[in-house]
Amino acid sequence: MFAHLLRRLGQSVLVLLAVSLVSFMVFRHIGDPTISLLGEDASLEDRQALVSRLGFDQPVPVQYLHYVGNVLQGEFGISYRLKRPVTEVLAERLPATLELALVASLVAVLGGVALGVYTAIRREGWFSRALMTVSLIGVSLPTFLIGIGLIYLFAVELRWLPSFGRGETVKIGGWTTGLLTASGWASLVLPVCTLALFKLTLIMRLVRAEMLEALRTDYVRFARARGLPERRIHYGHALRNTLIPVVTIAGLQIGSLIAFAIVTETVFQWPGVGLLFISSIQSVDVPVIAAYLLLIAVLYVCINFVVDLVYLLVDPRLRRA
């Protein structure tokens, strides 16, 4: 298992290197920073000065090493659009996205597992069937339509919940949080539903399928024959053995939550990094695009690593190997 973790670590480093290369190419070769930062009518000397200050007159491999070195120190250059350091801009926006993704993944995983177990145990009940039909529709709908539908129902018609922004936030150190105010939680409800719904239906269907599979196995029949209470059979035997594929898929899904947050953040004008990324793409703000890419890659690699560790927790066989 230790060897496996090491191998995964090696792969992660490879992915990060590849992404940093792409990110560097984007940063270096797209757009003209002298025009973006100085404007169209800067003098030739000013341009030359900026080019040498940014190090763009050196050989490309040297530039790449500089870039990686800067990135490792948290230095991503200056945003063309906002004319501020990219690190500062990202740090300002990151808490909003992370809070949204965290709450959404909790809802998706807990809700998905609970509903999956329920629909597997009460397979014939009308509620289970209704859930399965609704989830089929949920899987094929574009996320933004769900978001707009929720806004129409709860913000326009019923006027229960706000439709945009984060509500009031509290500043703790460098971290702004909406989790400590009532309006913060109210603003969180609709975006979280939008973001979590798709993942929730996916996890629910997976848990259901795996549970049904497990309930047919010999050890479950044997447990029944021994007269164990149903509750212990369902949660102690069946559910435990479905967790490996569920952890794998849930990990992948949480990773893609951060990317899907781009859509949700646009629908609800949520001031996170996703919204920043979209406006950067529209205005070709290259340093921000490059930095966002690296940020996502790092988050992904971290999530994959955590998933590997969780395997150790759920599967005792891996601990011995």
Add this chain to the structure above:
Amino acid sequence: MTPPTSVAPRPVRRRWRESDSPLLRSFARSRTVQGAVLVLALLVLAALLAPWLARQNPFDPAALDLLDAFTRPGQEGASGTAYPLGSDDQGRDVFSAILYGLRMSLLVGVSAVALSLAIGVPLGLVAGYAGGWFDTLVMRIADIQLTFPVLLVALLVFGIARGILPDGYRDDMALYVIVLAIGLSEWVQYARTVRGAVMVEKHKDYVLAAQVIGRSRTGILVRHILPNLLAPVLVIATISFALAIVAESTLSYLGVGLPPTEPSLGTLIRIGQGFLFSGEWWILLFPALVLLALALSVNLVGDWLRDALNPRLQ
């Protein structure tokens, strides 16, 4: 001896139900599939016939009448023209806009699938047949790309293409850029599936026989192996068609897809959302419903093909 009875023609559905083709059998069995195919056929037809069905070219400013802006569905505008699904802030007929938008959405979907087929299938064929460093290279790239969600890859390609293109061309090239973005983000699925299938096929007797009689590598790949891979490729193509349509509408909704001068359904929904709070619900609702019907029917047809063409499920 029984008298010859006149044989009544058996109802069509009965014949399909007993047909040898699993495709027709499952089609006859499921009302949902029949409905989905019908809806999809109607939508495709409407998109193809858009210039004749639409009552105005909604993107020709000369055809619009500003006085008719915000006409409610089914009512007549100030100029006396009737608007079945209402009109938007510029007096544009929502019905015509949807027809043209649907056309763009389907066009992008089909072209993106064609592009990812054209990239993924040859790469998968060669990688699976030749193996070696080429195989390793292609699969490593595929692995790295798969780490990221399709949407993010498409956004990145879009951003890069926008950065490379000079300012004035960005809107004109938007259609090509979005096809490129979606096509490049989907090729991995084809390459992986085709590669896996080729690795199985290449050890079969018919391939060995073709090698023995001295056919060229290209000949074996294209004439012998490729035809045996059509079923899995077709299944992925329908699923990725559904994904491409959703991806296009999402990108356009985000404002990085097709511009308002050349809108798809996603662009129309983006425009419509601006009027959600002021009560002009029809500008948003009707394009959204059409997109919903399109996404759902393509998905259902894709599921049907997957189940019917998958030999393991029969």
